[in-house]
Amino acid sequence: VQLQASGGGLVQAGGSLRLSCAASGRTFFTTYDMGWFRQAPGKEREFVAAISRSGGRTRHADSVKGRFTISRDNAKNTLYLQMNSLKPEDTAVYYCAAGSGGELYNSGTWYDFWGQGTLVTVSS
Numbered sequence: 001v002q003l004q005a006s007g008g009g010l011v012q013a014g015g016s017l018r019l020s021c022a023a024s025g026r027t028f029f030t031t032y033d034m035g036w037f038r039q040a041p042g043k044e045r046e047f048v049a050a051i052s053r054s055g056g057r058t059r060h061a062d063s064v065k066g067r068f069t070i071s072r073d074n075a076k077n078t079l080y081l082q083m084n085s086l087k088p089e090d091t092a093v094y095y096c097a098a099g100s101g102g103e104l105y106n107s108g109t110w111y112d113f114w115g116q117g118t119l120v121t122v123s124s
Contacts, residue, residue, distance in 0.1 A: 001025040001032065001113050005096045008118030015086050015122070021079040021096030021115055029077040030054070033099050036070060036081045037108055038092035038120075047106035048094070049081060059104040064090075086122045093117040 007019040019036070023029045035050040049060045049070035058070050069082045079096055097111035105111070 003115035005115040040092040050104035
């Protein structure tokens with residue numbers, strides 16, 4: 001599966017953005033649990049959120065809980081990340097990923113396919 005992330009940009013603190021990740025390829029989108037990760041300059045990649053194949057289960061990192069919401073539209077083969085109340089510390093490149101492990105893993109090692117990343121910059 002190929003993944004294409006989009007929707008990043010520059011936003012002021014307190015603002016909102018919605019990231020999208022379009023999936024394509026021979027394998028059905030619903031074969032994969034999906035996740036969002038991010039990597040800030042000079043920092044390790046970190047887990048943001050994950051969602052099950054049907055969309056019925058989600059998991060969010062504590063740092064974004066209550067502000068970010070992961071969702072998916074299986075009819076459109078698209079994953080989303082709604083980000084509200086953005087903070088400067090949310091500045092990072094955001095990556096979408098697809099995994100077939102069957103759990104909502106918070107480690108990138110469990111994900112098989114990655115998008116190219118989209119930059120989110122939050123100004124104070």
